[in-house]
Amino acid sequence: MLEDQELNNLRVPFSLKFDRFFSKPIYRKSLDTITIIFFILVIIGPIINIFSTIFLNIPSIYKDVFNDELIGDLQWMNILKSLGASFSIATIAVIVDIIIAFPTAIILTRYDFKGKKFLDALVDLPMAVPTSALGFSVLLFWGIFGVSPGMVLIILGHIVFTFPYIVRNMKIVLEQAAVIYEDAARTLGASGFTVFRTITLPMMREGLIAGAILAFTRSLGETGATLILSGLVETAPILIVGFRRQLELPSASLLAGILIAISISLLFSIKFFSRRGSFTVRKVWPKLERSLSHKTLRNLRDILTISILIFVILIPSFYIISQITEGNLFKELFLGQDYKWVYLYTSLMSSIEIGALAVIINLVFGIPFAFIITKRNWGRIITILDTILDLPIAIPSAALGFAIFLFWGPAGIGLFQPGFFMILFVHVTFTFPYMVRPVIGVLKNSDAGIEEAARTLGASNMTVFRKITVPNIKQGIIAGCIMVFTRSLGETGATIVVMGNIRTIPVLIVDWVEANNIASAIFASTVVIIFSAVLIFALRAVTTRRRKILANN
Amino acid sequence: MTFDEGKVLAVDNISFTIENGDYVFLLGPSGCGKTTTLRMIAGLEKPVKGKILIDDKDVDGISPEDRDMGFIFQNFEIFHHLTVWENVTFGLEMRGYEESYIIKKAQKALETVGLLNYADEFPSIFGNPGLQKLGIARAIATGAKILIMDEPLGSLDPKVSKVFRHELRNLIKDLGLTAIHVTHNQEEAMAIADKIIVMRAGKILQMGSPYELYEAPNSIFVANFLGETNFLQGFVLKLLEENYMQVWIRLGGPKMLCENKQNKFNLDDNILVAFRYEDVYLFPKNYDFEGSHYDWSKMQFFKAYLDSSRFVGATKRFYLSLDNRDQFISIKPGNYEENYQKGDELIIGVHQSDIHVFKAPENLFNELSLS
Numbered sequence: 001m002l003e004d005q006e007l008n009n010l011r012v013p014f015s016l017k018f019d020r021f022f023s024k025p026i027y028r029k030s031l032d033t034i035t036i037i038f039f040i041l042v043i044i045g046p047i048i049n050i051f052s053t054i055f056l057n058i059p060s061i062y063k064d065v066f067n068d069e070l071i072g073d074l075q076w077m078n079i080l081k082s083l084g085a086s087f088s089i090a091t092i093a094v095i096v097d098i099i100i101a102f103p104t105a106i107i108l109t110r111y112d113f114k115g116k117k118f119l120d121a122l123v124d125l126p127m128a129v130p131t132s133a134l135g136f137s138v139l140l141f142w143g144i145f146g147v148s149p150g151m152v153l154i155i156l157g158h159i160v161f162t163f164p165y166i167v168r169n170m171k172i173v174l175e176q177a178a179v180i181y182e183d184a185a186r187t188l189g190a191s192g193f194t195v196f197r198t199i200t201l202p203m204m205r206e207g208l209i210a211g212a213i214l215a216f217t218r219s220l221g222e223t224g225a226t227l228i229l230s231g232l233v234e235t236a237p238i239l240i241v242g243f244r245r246q247l248e249l250p251s252a253s254l255l256a257g258i259l260i261a262i263s264i265s266l267l268f269s270i271k272f273f274s275r276r277g278s279f280t281v282r283k284v285w286p287k288l289e290r291s292l293s294h295k296t297l298r299n300l301r302d303i304l305t306i307s308i309l310i311f312v313i314l315i316p317s318f319y320i321i322s323q324i325t326e327g328n329l330f331k332e333l334f335l336g337q338d339y340k341w342v343y344l345y346t347s348l349m350s351s352i353e354i355g356a357l358a359v360i361i362n363l364v365f366g367i368p369f370a371f372i373i374t375k376r377n378w379g380r381i382i383t384i385l386d387t388i389l390d391l392p393i394a395i396p397s398a399a400l401g402f403a404i405f406l407f408w409g410p411a412g413i414g415l416f417q418p419g420f421f422m423i424l425f426v427h428v429t430f431t432f433p434y435m436v437r438p439v440i441g442v443l444k445n446s447d448a449g450i451e452e453a454a455r456t457l458g459a460s461n462m463t464v465f466r467k468i469t470v471p472n473i474k475q476g477i478i479a480g481c482i483m484v485f486t487r488s489l490g491e492t493g494a495t496i497v498v499m500g501n502i503r504t505i506p507v508l509i510v511d512w513v514e515a516n517n518i519a520s521a522i523f524a525s526t527v528v529i530i531f532s533a534v535l536i537f538a539l540r541a542v543t544t545r546r547r548k549i550l551a552n553n
Numbered sequence: 554m555t556f557d558e559g560k561v562l563a564v565d566n567i568s569f570t571i572e573n574g575d576y577v578f579l580l581g582p583s584g585c586g587k588t589t590t591l592r593m594i595a596g597l598e599k600p601v602k603g604k605i606l607i608d609d610k611d612v613d614g615i616s617p618e619d620r621d622m623g624f625i626f627q628n629f630e631i632f633h634h635l636t637v638w639e640n641v642t643f644g645l646e647m648r649g650y651e652e653s654y655i656i657k658k659a660q661k662a663l664e665t666v667g668l669l670n671y672a673d674e675f676p677s678i679f680g681n682p683g684l685q686k687l688g689i690a691r692a693i694a695t696g697a698k699i700l701i702m703d704e705p706l707g708s709l710d711p712k713v714s715k716v717f718r719h720e721l722r723n724l725i726k727d728l729g730l731t732a733i734h735v736t737h738n739q740e741e742a743m744a745i746a747d748k749i750i751v752m753r754a755g756k757i758l759q760m761g762s763p764y765e766l767y768e769a770p771n772s773i774f775v776a777n778f779l780g781e782t783n784f785l786q787g788f789v790l791k792l793l794e795e796n797y798m799q800v801w802i803r804l805g806g807p808k809m810l811c812e813n814k815q816n817k818f819n820l821d822d823n824i825l826v827a828f829r830y831e832d833v834y835l836f837p838k839n840y841d842f843e844g845s846h847y848d849w850s851k852m853q854f855f856k857a858y859l860d861s862s863r864f865v866g867a868t869k870r871f872y873l874s875l876d877n878r879d880q881f882i883s884i885k886p887g888n889y890e891e892n893y894q895k896g897d898e899l900i901i902g903v904h905q906s907d908i909h910v911f912k913a914p915e916n917l918f919n920e921l922s923l924s
Contacts, residue, residue, distance in 0.1 A: 012649030449630040455617040456624035457644030471634040
């Protein structure tokens with residue numbers, strides 16, 4: 001045993017004293033309060049505000065939309081038509097996505113082949129690339145076959161950028177679904193197809209629904225690619241952008257309100273229904289299904305899937321890179337009278353600055369928010385916050401951007417004018433869930449036991465957070481940061497609504513395509529595609545490292 | 554240390570005292586509230602009602618980091634992002650000790666559990682026993698005088714845990730710690746405890762030394778939970794002098810003479826007769842009791858039939874049934890010599906002092922379930 005006199009001078013380091021001081025419940029409570037206030041101001045406020053705006057302006061909306069002196073209810077007809085177009089595009093895109101995604105997800109999880117990791121990354125990539133660059137690439141690719149802008153091209157474009165959301169979610173559930181159940185079903189005499197239909201599919205249900213919702217809402221709210229591919233067709237987000245450009249604010253707020261209301265009811269009803277009901281047919285047709293499980297048919301399916309994947313998704317996504325030599329790029333970009341390269345540089349910088357600042361702000365508020373969702377037992381309030389958290393993902397970004405413009409802009413609180421800070425604000429709002437979700441994920445998986453262990457060893461709450469919790473959820477935080485940054489980098493619709501004179505890179509691409517500066521637009525698209533590719537590979541490196549660490553434990 | 558408490562009545566109004574230097578077990582089936590009790594002592598849960606006194610001081614409101622106790626977890630809860638050395642010095646650094654002192658204490662703790670050679674490694678190289686050794690080193694390094702353990706051997710292989718538990722007890726005794734150990738493994742508790750507190754459904758059933766609990770269980774549950782026990786249903790047939798009574802096993806089973814301590818039982822009471830497997834003696838039908846020099850007067854005899862017998866390594870088990878088809882078991886050493894055949898009629902002997910009588914519960918099945 002050591003002598004007591006050796007213990008005479010305790011020198012508790014400043015950092016531990018600091019932690020101990022800020023571990024008092026009052027600080028935790030104030031941080032919780034600030035986080036909730038942020039959440040209300042940034043996410044709930046603008047949404048509530050748009051409904052109250054509509055309600056307060058019923059007469060002017062009625063006059064503008066339903067009973068205009070010149071055009072009567074043409075505006076309303078346009079709104080209805082655009083909603084119809086948006087919904088049919090999203091529905092068709094998601095259905096096609098699901099059909100291709102099923103076999104793709106199975107190939108990517110259950111098979112082992114050379115280049116699988118590369119293919120996997122390639123499939124994920126369109127998620128990170130700004131949709132306007134993707135849309136432009138799709139336009140150029142299908143242009144070879146004479147497909148001109150319109151409904152068909154919009155759908156082809158939407159299939160490309162929503163596809164990764166569905167595959168990713170399917171892959172996650174397929175990886176988690178234990179193969180042992182499938183083996184059990186096979187030993188009981190079920191053929192491959194029957195096993196998939198009756199065992200695998202029900203296990204995939206939640207992932208499938210989650211992916212489909214995400215893809216559907218992304219398609220419903222997409223602006224950048226649609227602007228490039230639409231021709232004369234107007235989808236709802238494009239109509240909002242148009243109303244905003246022509247300063248027809250009552251019509252814009254009505255449409256934004258309708259879109260937000262639809263998204264909210266969609267989100268809630270799907271959350272409600274995805275837990276009930278089942279889409280498996282119990283009846284089995286052994287002979288038919290056995291013949292469907294035949295090896296030749298399976299190989300045929302795989303070959304078909306791979307070719308569709310390559311020709312409908314992968315090549316259209318990256319076709320643009322091969323067109324970099326098109327036209328006289330150097331002359332257009334550097335020697336023109338309008339200094340295009342300066343625009344390219346400044347908008348790239350604005351994009352990066354906005355993305356980086358959005359990451360920082362969301363880090364500051366997102367981590368405490370994730371803690372509130374996972375650690376506080378506030379009962380029902382947590383469930384409500386948890387559901388509202390997903391709203392910015394579900395709501396079309398142009399509508400959300402417009403709601404924020406109304407709430408914070410000159411017409412509302414008047415704190416911001418359209419421009420850099422308003423863009424930043426909008427980006428903070430719609431990327432917030434992308435930061436919080438991964439952190440919630442790692443927090444739920446991380447073992448609360450080690451935190452208790454640290455406390456019994458004498459660590460105060462803050463020290464536990466610093467030394468134990470953060471190192472263990474680091475990967476989730478990094479994943480969240482990269483997600484936020486890529487989403488911010490790729491956003492068009494919300495930016496256009498609030499941008500003023502500032503341009504971000506996706507908006508610049510849209511501008512240049514519309515102004516027929518094809519060579520420069522191709523160059524800008526290639527730059528962002530490469531930039532995003534680097535980001536997505538970084539994200540994958542981070543997330544696979546996390547899986548390895550978990551496996552080691 | 555005393556307390557009463559109730560959290561959704563996971564722990565319902567319990568109270569006990571632990572002496573300095575005792576190695577105390579909280580024993581009970583899962584969900585009995587033993588872990589909750591432990592966590593309240595450590596400050597990880599807050600009692601709704603009642604007090605916890607340590608050295609006669611109320612620790613209410615003192616957070617776990619200030620209670621100065623070592624806690625050992627079932628799942629080890631090792632910090633995998635820190636090295637073995639950083640794990641062990643964590644608690645010492647939190648207390649702001651001088652570096653030389655930290656090094657001395659950490660080295661001593663690692664040496665005690667035999668992990669000093671692995672100080673610079675990451676814990677992921679260890680299997681479960683290594684992780685738990687590290688968990689122990691981490692908990693004792695701080696010099697805490699009270700050690701709290703939640704199923705510390707529960708994640709170890711049964712064979713490893715049997716060796717490990719003696720090392721654990723020696724270590725605790727050598728360091729002179731007061732230890733509270735939660736387990737659902739009665740064998741583990743019997744093997745190394747100074748004192749066992751048996752809990753069930755949030756209440757304390759009985760406390761005492763392993764010997765006391767085994768020899769004089771105060772309830773059907775304790776009798777059943779500690780050791781292997783036969784239970785036969787019957788009723789009180791006759792009350793006799795000097796606190797004795799005659800009981801009759803149901804449906805025409807045998808009659809037995811039992812003690813009626815404190816005249817607890819009345820005529821016609823439904824009762825449950827309990828005796829341990831190892832207390833059942835077997836004799837062939839024609840055994841010559843007269844010829845042996847043993848005093849048989851304190852033994853109860855009845856007849857039974859052999860259903861089957863199994864050789865289980867160190868022991869041999871005999872499955873027997875009475876005339877009324879009630880079944881019971883006798884356990885003998887593996888080298889027990891006999892040549893009984895299935896269906897043989899045997900004479901069964903049980904010492905009067907080994908027979909425990911309990912009031913028949915309303916729901917016998919419930920009472921005999923181990924949860």
